[in-house]
Amino acid sequence: MPQKRALWPMIKPYLTIFDGPLTLIVLLIFGISMVTMYSAGVGFPGRLEDHLRNILLSLLMMWIAACMPPQMLMRLAMPAYVVGVGLLVGVALFGIIKLGARRWINIGIVIQPSEIMKIAMPLMLAWFFQKRETMIRWPEFLVAGVLLIIPVVLIMRQPDLGTATLVMASGFYVIFLAGLPWKLIIGLALAGIAAMPVGWSMMHDYQRERVMTLIDPTADPLGKGFHIIQSTIAIGSGGIPGKGWMHGTQGHLQFIPERTTDFVFAVFSEEFGLIGNLVLCSLYLLLIGRGLLIAANAPTLFARLLAGALSLMFFTYAFVNMGMVSGILPVVGVPLPLMSYGGTAFVTLGLGVGILMSIQRHRKLVQS
Known part of the structure; x- marks a missing residue:
């Protein structure tokens, strides 16, 4: 008779993938x-x-x-970002309107592309700074800011302020942790305060x-x-x-x-x-x-x-x-x-x- 294998040794490799805490x-x-x-x-x-x-x-x-190993996540960063931004552009052009907001698109199934950017945004920026690890200077922060602003603006136009806030925050955290100087952060904060009247009108x-x-x-x-x-x-x-x-x-x-x-x-x-x-x-x-x-x-x-x-x-x-x-x-x-x-x-x-x-x-x- 064939011996029965114990259950725990069979499932252990699949469960130890999870981090205990x-x-x-x-x-x-x-x-x-x-x-x-x-x-x-x-x-x-x-x-x-x-x-x-x-x-x-x-x-x-x-x-x-x-x-998925981090190396695979790095390979997915650029495609995920490009697809996400492309879908956001598609939403702006011919998205589905519900309750006065244009946030969804039908690609065979109805999806909300802005949700993709909550993960794709930090993936993309982390990949970007990894590729420039030895030369992170102000031009790199400028490029990262542009990469962040593009999807945020597209999401705000839907309009979806909540998701835009989350995408903005997830991208900013990467830029901040990459070494964004405090002088620049303070300058951006002061500029944001000064631009409040313009933001209010928009x-x-x-x-x-x-x-x-x-x-x-x-x-x-x-x-x-x-x-x-x-x-x-x-x-x-x-x-x-x-x-x-x-x-x-x-x-x-x-x-x-x-x-x-x-x-x-x-x-x-x-x-x-x-x-x-x-x-x-x-x-x-x-x-x-x-x-x-x-x-x-x-x-x-x-x-x-x-x-x-x-x-x-x-x-x-x-x-x-x-x-x-x-x-x-x-x-x-x-x-x-x-x-x-x-x-x-x-x-x-x-x-x-x-x-x-x-x-x-x-x-x-x-x-x-």
Whole structure:
């Protein structure tokens, strides 16, 4: 009789691809996400099942990215950027319009090309600086800035300020980590402040309304200020211990708009309170810290820049989402990472975590 092979030796090579600390942190966030979605998704048939599917898809993307060596990621950087920008141009010319925004394109399937740039942008810039590792001077930073501005402008024209912010942040982190001088950063900041009147005049009406609503949401409490007012009520009413799972009144009485997507943090805060928020924020800090540690120990400039930018991208996601739900930032449609409902964001973030795991895993292989 043929001998039966033990199960663990068969699956071990596939599971050891995952980085232990990162995997534990991500699974804990996924667990909190499922518990929160069970409560927030009441009244949305099939929402919990779809959310679980998105989590599993994210884990699959994570595993695929973790299997890819950094050398392959470098080879994909330029094609991914060119394809992404080409699709953004296609969106501008003949994209699909939904709810007044032209963000999608049909290429056999309907996709949102701006999501590609969240990963393609840091890949491209990390590749660019790797190729010029020994001669990074101001002309290289100028070229990198142009490479960053092209997709950001195309995304802002859709208009999609939230995604444009994330793409801008992911690219800027690479440029900053590559050694952008502080004098230039301060100069750019001062120039940005001076250009605010021009930027204000170029904003769409709904974008200006969001800024004014941030300043005084009570000016239109049943209209434009409704989101912020109800979310801040939910966060404050949770107190320190929270109202308890499934006992959040703002969420279950449907006062919180978009409670499974952009405003899921308000549902979580109401039910789990300050204690729950501290736990969730600690998990995000651990995730970011682990990513930055991987970046610090990466063997090449490409890997260091890419890992650092992806880690800080998670910070941007969490900070912007929590800020807008808490009423300290304008509402720009940025999901809470690994928590908010949405398949595209889960795929993008899964790829980001998988790339971090790839950099860590192949560093160990090189050392051994």
